[in-house]
Amino acid sequence: MYRKRIKGSRKFNGRMERARIERDRRRLEGPAPDYPPELPDLRRRVVVEDYDLGEVVRHEIRLYRSGRVDCYVVEVDGRWLSGRMGWARALGLVRKAFVRVGAL
Numbered sequence: 001m002y003r004k005r006i007k008g009s010r011k012f013n014g015r016m017e018r019a020r021i022e023r024d025r026r027r028l029e030g031p032a033p034d035y036p037p038e039l040p041d042l043r044r045r046v047v048v049e050d051y052d053l054g055e056v057v058r059h060e061i062r063l064y065r066s067g068r069v070d071c072y073v074v075e076v077d078g079r080w081l082s083g084r085m086g087w088a089r090a091l092g093l094v095r096k097a098f099v100r101v102g103a104l
Contacts, residue, residue, distance in 0.1 A: 039065050043072060046090070051097055059097045063090055 044063040049056055063072035071084040076093060 039069070041065050044090075047093060048094055048097070052101055057098065060096070061090060061093060061097075063087075 035095070041063060041064055045066055047058070048060040049058045052083075059077055061077075062075040064075065066073045066084040068084070071086050073084050074081045074090060074093070076097075089103060
């Protein structure tokens, strides 16, 4: 079991406490930090139109603000998806929305 070092620790702790108080005083007296602007509700909208099969296939993916900066609440063609997802998973939805077409 380790022993607590006593010699010199009071002097060191007192110095650290004074430094902490001084740092807090400078922080409170200084200017307020610049906070980032509030994010809009609708953050991104992806509209993809496919003309390959003769008729136009259109999908709209709307990405809304969530509790995290790097995640979205997703709506695909008016239908809400459960949970939140990141940008890579949202792009995966775009990829999966269109069927693979072989050579004609």
